[in-house]
Amino acid sequence: MTHGWDAPDVATKGLTDLPERVDVLVIGAGLSGIGAAYRIAELNPEVSYVVLEGREATGGTWDLFRYPGVRSDSDMYTLSLPFYPWTDESSIADGDRIRDYLRRAARDTGVAERIHTGCPVVAMSWSTDEQVWTLRIEGEGGTRELRARWVHVGAGYYDYDEPHNAGFVGVEDFAGQVVHPQHWPDDLSLAGKRVLVIGSGATAVSLVPAAAQEAASVTMLQRTPSYVFGVPGRDALVDRLRGLGLSAWRAGRVGTAKNVAMQGFLYRLSRVRPAAAKKVILGGLRRELPEAVIQEHFTPPYDVWDQRLCAVRDGDLFEAICTGAVEIVTGHVDRFEAKGVRLTDGRLLEADVIVTATGLRLKALGGIAVSVDGEEQDLARTFAYRGVMLSGVPNLSMTVGYINASWTLRADLVSRYVARMLRHLRGHGYGVAVPVAPPGMRAGPVLDVTSGYVQRAVGSFPKVGDREPWTIAQSYTRERWSFGRADLSADMTFIPTGQSGASLPSGASAPATLDLPGSSSNTDGSLGDQVVEVTA
Known part of the structure; x- marks a missing residue:
């Protein structure tokens, strides 16, 4: 078909x-x-x-x-x-x-x-x-x-x-444009602009290298590193099976089985041997990025699959980092200012457009x-x-x-x-x-x-x-x-x-609250870190 x-x-x-x-x-x-x-x-x-x-x-x-x-x-x-x-x-x-x-x-x-x-x-x-x-x-x-x-x-x-509002202080003071990926303006051009993307999840990982093809500069600001891994845009096994005459549907079914097995293996490994799973992910990164970049920006303080992994298609984010088209900054937002975002360590990240890829x-x-x-x-x-x-x-x-x-x-x-x-x-x-x-x-x-x-x-x-x-x-x-x-x-x-x-019939009711660990993506004592009970 x-x-x-x-x-x-x-x-x-x-x-x-x-x-x-x-x-x-x-x-x-x-x-x-x-x-x-x-x-x-x-x-x-x-x-x-x-x-x-x-x-x-x-x-x-x-x-x-x-x-x-x-x-x-x-x-x-x-x-x-x-x-x-x-x-x-x-x-x-x-x-x-x-x-x-x-x-x-x-x-x-x-x-x-x-x-x-x-x-x-x-x-x-x-x-x-x-x-x-x-x-x-x-x-x-x-x-x-x-x-x-x-x-x-x-x-x-x-x-x-409505997307998540991260509650940044001073947004109204910023002289440029602030957008959220969930409501991207049709007429927004990034050509020649300095773009700051706040976030390091799947949205940011795909948006950043795409923005770098148009913008004058792109900075990805993350509060805490995320696990990322490179994936090919095309499946070599499926391509080979198609080349041998297998139908696209049957080749795709083989691709499904292979990918289910690989995903399941890594998830099970992360649950029983988290250090080994971390070694697998970081080992792949070492083929793409310098060790210093990995240690500072891509080594999270939590285990693999405590959060969803972020896929980098054809290594486009890694290439953009290595060529200097994208800069990664790990730090904490203090407030927005007219020229950009001031971090808690005093640095100012200047921008013309700020993208708040801070979650749903x-x-x-x-x-x-x-x-x-x-x-x-x-x-x-x-x-x-x-x-x-x-x-x-x-x-x-x-x-x-x-x-x-x-x-x-x-x-x-x-x-x-x-x-x-x-x-x-x-x-x-x-x-x-x-x-x-x-x-x-x-x-x-x-x-x-x-x-x-x-x-x-x-x-x-x-x-x-x-x-x-x-x-x-x-x-x-x-x-x-x-x-x-x-x-x-x-x-x-x-x-x-x-x-x-x-x-x-009547049955048991679930408790109104849950004991939750808080977000592993936050390590600065902000809202989400200290959540022990979440009230329904």
Whole structure:
């Protein structure tokens, strides 16, 4: 199968075209939502469904982010949808190509016909008597209500409207322009300008070398070093298999298996022998950068995979550093001044444009207000069932991906599981499925990394438990097996379709607070370092 690039948006329906009632409602028209819609319809062709996208365009993350250099930080053989193979030659792809790929996938699988854009869901309420969700949708064209028997949320986990505000002092004093990658101005030119990028995560690592191709100078300011590693833009094994006559799809499947094995090995190594994992990462850097640069700017005070690793495509960041096009500064911001940023050690980093690549703002279930039988649900007090459903909340599922591998790997497992659950309900005459959390579980964070943007908000998210089926394994190999053989009735209560007078069972609630280590990305005693309890 070959695909052309530059696919136009495929969604043509909006708020006014919504039906009044469907069997299944999918929220989100990015990777997770498109994948879930396809898998649900694949196994349940008789069900009616629609996909609601809050923004005016499809593509999710890959339509929202438009900053220079935006690209995947996972290989496309594991990031792409398994039922619609990635056939381009690039393994680490630019954002616009991923967006166009998703639109083609939606078009060619028929999902696009069910997508309604400009339909942000703001609230949803469940009625056990009626066995139905009522969703309130508030778009520019007004407010609508839609009823659905099952809702799946595939809208990601961060705020699409507002990025994280780092609270820098004196921003208003800066004489130049301050931008955040999440809202990159279409008309911003970096030509001939001094650019300062604050941050060292995946966004900064991809933005900085791209900006250096245009700007007069680029400085990347980081408070704490991050682990980075070089990855080729093309997969040599996949290229060789294609050259031997293997189809693009089969070669890509081999690439997927190889990359899953390599990612899994490094993650397991980081958990059992952290010093060895660190040696692997730093050993790769020594082939790219001088030792002094590595020691000062690329040797973090935490272990590998305590935060997500940052991929450097074709070593472009390393090359920019070695040629002098990019300068790395490790230090702490004191305040913004008219000419740039003053550090706590007294240095002034002058700039014409400052990019605050300081992280995202997390938002559980897209910020949708959820109520069950008239009672508002505090998501922080729920346990995540297999990382898919929520304790005490019926007929609601969500996509939660991996922190140590491509998001889509787990997203597809989740979508297939939800499709199985829907088929199980229909096959047995059930109208309701609700997970019931057992007593005595120890709670943990659903996103178990120490990145600052996660630690700031993860306490307000659902929690995982300490036993099956209330955990997330962070292992595609293990979960591929466990999801496929999952007992759909474990810790699950079913209610027959149309049963009157039924009430939902009560189960254990998650604690309102979690003992968290604070962010490993901060070592200066600032907010995030000393967080021991995060209140929901």
